Amino acid sequence: MTLKAIKYGNGKLEVLDQLLLPTQTKYVNIKGVEDGWHAINKMQVRGAPAIAIVGCLSLAVELQQEVYNCKKTLRQEVEGRLNYMVSARPTAVNMKIAADDLIALVNSLDEDETVDVESMKLRFVQAIERMLDKDVSDNRAIGDNGSLAILSGKKMDGPVRILTHCNTGSLATASYGTALGVIRSLHANGKIDQVYCTETRPYNQGARLTAYELVQERIPATLLCDSMVAALMKKRHITAVVVGADRIAANGDTANKIGTYQIAVVAKHHGVPFYVAAPLTSIDFKIPSGDHIVIEERPDHEMTHIGDYRIAAPGISCWNPAFDVTPAELITGIITERGTFMPTEIENLRYISRQHMS
Structure with missing residues (x-):
């Protein structure tokens, strides 16, 4: 049974505090937008x-508490709060796309004279709630x-050996996972x-999250340091690499x-296929290439501390980008809920993507 990083029901939201894993399993109560913004910004919840x-x-x-x-006041409140939420982690495009879609919805409801303010609020909240079920089905x-x-x-015949990076499982999604969903x-x-x-x-x-999920799922797994990947590929046959994505540009470049x-x-270099697994909502068709992706x-x-313990020399300066961009020419295929596509085919998904999200 997969871990539940998000608990929602009866107007109550709790998220698993991933800063405490794997030693503690504790849920944080999210009472509103401000709590949600801080949980995302502090990386208590993460994954696009x-x-x-x-x-x-x-x-x-x-x-639901207000x-x-x-209708005009409700529309203005929704727009302002969604735009604020996007600023919590700007590289991950899913929040921006969701905000744009929901703002379009609230504007449509505001303009519909047959919808009163209470119905407007109810239909808007229901649209958000449907995102949970959709994420699970998309990930499967x-x-x-x-x-x-x-x-x-x-x-080669026989079972496969897969390399993955970061966390893309049920802790990074509503449930199941993207790259870890493939696994x-x-x-x-x-x-x-x-x-x-x-x-x-x-x-x-x-080390903290993916390893935790793999152990919980009893999937045969081995942890290695980031600097050991080249040695691993030289010494052992790796069938494929599967990673997630926070943003995919129109040309297939992936952050x-x-x-x-x-x-x-x-x-x-080693001839190992490299796959990116992500929902269509991770594709940003407004970004022509990875050079235009803003890196948080x-x-x-x-970098300098593990928990409260300092591991780096005092006074050293740091550069700590949270993401990097993999050029499309290094990617074998982009795995989505609609199939697996070559990076050169991403631009052709523009219509399918909008249709799928509508």
């Missing part, structure tokens, strides 16, 4: 799909599509020999957790 869901659900919780006398489709792509493209699908079909997960410095999402780019370079930079403290 989960960021969008928690950000929007925090607004749903807040709206009484509005006119991603898992099955990715499993099929890897098995059909592998060169779950392979494991369910008895096709996994070994999963290798990187530690993912400096925040150690791989993901820092360290992804160098894994793609090493995979290319995190505080020095994440």
Whole structure:
């Protein structure tokens, strides 16, 4: 049974505090937009799909506590709070796309004279609540599509060895996961020999979160340091690399957790297929290439300390980008809920993407 990072029901929202994993399992009560913004910004919740869901659900919780006398006020409140939520983690595009779609919805409801203010609020909250179920079904489709792509493209018989980076499982989504969803699908079909997960410095999402999920799911897995990937590929046959994405540009360039780019370079050198697993909501068709993706930079403290313990020499300066961009030419395929596509085919998904999200 997969871990539940997001608990929502009866107007109440709780998120699993991922800063405390794997030693503590504690849920944080999110009472509104401000709580949601801080939980996302502090990385108590992380992963592009989960960021969008928690950000929007925090607004749903807040709206259900408020009484509005006119539709215009409700529309203005929704727009302002959604735009504020986008600023919590700007690189992850899912929150921005969700905000744009919900703002379009609230404007449409405001203009509809047959809808009163209470119906407007109810329909808006219901639209947000549907995001939870949609994320789970999309991730299961991603898992099955990715499993099929890897098995059909592998060169050797027998079970597969998969390398993944950062955390893309139920802790990064509503449930199941994207890249880890692909691994779950392979494991369910008895096709996994070994999963290798990187530690993912400096925040150690791989060591703390992915390793935790793999152990919980009883999937055969091995943890390795970020600097060991090249040696691993030289010493052991790796069937494929599968990672997630925080933003995919129209040309297929992909922003993901820092360290992804160098894994793609090493995979290319060793002839290992490199897949990106992400929902269509991670594609930003307004961004022509990865050069235009804004990369979030995190505080020095994440590099210089583990918890409250300092590991770096006092006085040293730090550069701490949270993400890097993998060029499309290094990516074998982009796995979505609608199938697996070459990066050159991404632009052709523009219509399908908007239709799927409407």
